[in-house]
Amino acid sequence: MRRLPPLSAVRVFEAAARHENFTAAAAELGMTQAAVSYQVKLLEDRVGTPLFRREKRRVVLTEAGRRAAAPVSRAFDAIDGAFAELRAEDEGMLTISTSQTFANTWLAWKIGGFQMNHPEMAVRLLVSDSLVDFATDEVDVAIRAGRGPWEGLTTDKLLDIDFTPMCSPAFLARHGGALTPADMLRVPMISPQDPWWPWWLREAGIDVPDGRLRPGVRMDSQANEGAAAMAGQGVAMLTPFFWRNDLIEGRLVRLSDRISTRGYAYWLVAPEHRRMAPKIKRFREWLVDEVRRDLAGA
Structure with a gap:
């Protein structure tokens, strides 16, 4: 008793x-x-x-x-x-929280495929760079950038966050048709305050001082940085996975074969006690498979 x-x-x-x-x-x-x-x-x-x-x-x-x-x-x-798991109405709606970059450069282009495979389910996509609180927010799963793990959450690693400089073909043509790592310190840089910049430059053998490289406009997400780069506003430090279609179609060009990473990744996270909820399980299987397929084709 x-x-x-x-x-x-x-x-x-x-x-x-x-x-x-x-x-x-x-x-x-x-x-x-x-x-x-x-x-x-x-x-x-x-x-x-x-x-x-x-x-x-x-x-x-x-x-x-x-x-x-x-x-x-x-x-x-x-x-x-x-x-x-007993509430039928709960199974009728999947609410996903994700960052602006992951949503705008990849998930928003793909999520319709998941919903078409599961027409009985409505899908709601919440886009914010703030961390969701599963205890208070009505969210089923989240796609989170970081190093993990997070207490009380299950994690499925989706992809590593790596980065390399890119710009538009027109911007590159205006600056001589080629840019070395040292040249990047003298041309317009998008989000020069981003710590990815000195990290990549040092790995490329460039001696850069600590702190900000220069003044400049700081974009609030990589999605906006990529858009600014395609508009010819400067060189941006971008993750190739998110911009592979723009690279293939000639809207962006990579300036180096060097790719850096700081150990961060994108993860699918959900509360431990909800991991096997049917709708979460279906979404996890679909998402992991889609990311794996695109990584293989990158």
């Missing part, structure tokens, strides 16, 4: 522990701060030990509270996952 404390109090504790703030927990749960405090005190009395330390204007988890918070949160995730 299980000796469970009141589940209403446990639910309040989980929210309060996640936020380490009674006011934020109350807002999430639709309760008053006093009600949250009462439920936490009820649970502390039941387990016989303080779970929070009350300070002037904040609460902090005690060691006992911290030990309890992680497994309790995972248990609620598991409960949520169990019921989520």
Whole structure:
């Protein structure tokens, strides 16, 4: 027989522990701060030990509270996952969060194929460079750039992020038809503040100082940097995978065979407890296969 404390109090504790703030927990749960405090005190009395330390204007988890918070949160995730897979309406919509670059240069061109293969499912694509919070945002999966792993999330590596300088053919013609790595320091550079620039130049044997190479306009995504390069505005440091069609069709040219990387990659991530949800599983299999096919053809 299980000796469970009141589940209403446990639910309040989980929210309060996640936020380490009674006011934020109350807002999430639709309760008053006093009600949250009462439920936490009820649970502390039941387990016989303080779970929070009350300070002037904040609460902090005690060691006992911290030990309890992680497994309790995972248990609620598991409960949520169990019921989520029973909700038919949930299976009817797949919500994907991804960055501007991944969406604009690749996924937006491909996602229609996935939806056509699964006409019973609607697909919603949320494009933002901010990290999604699976605990609060209504998102099923995300495509995230970084080094991974991320706690509580399953990860499938999609592709390495590498980079090399590119520009438009017209820009190259205006600057003599060829540019060496040293030449790139004297021509217009797109996003010269990007740390990819000194990294690539040093690997190419160019001695560059620490800090910014020069003033210039900083684009908010590689998607915009590539568009600016195609418009002839300068040389951009780009990932060849995303621009292979523009290279093939002559809108961009590579200035070197050298490709650098800083160890970052694109990953498909999802909450651990939702990994095997049917719609997530179908999308993961499709996405990994599409990326692998395009990498093989690059």
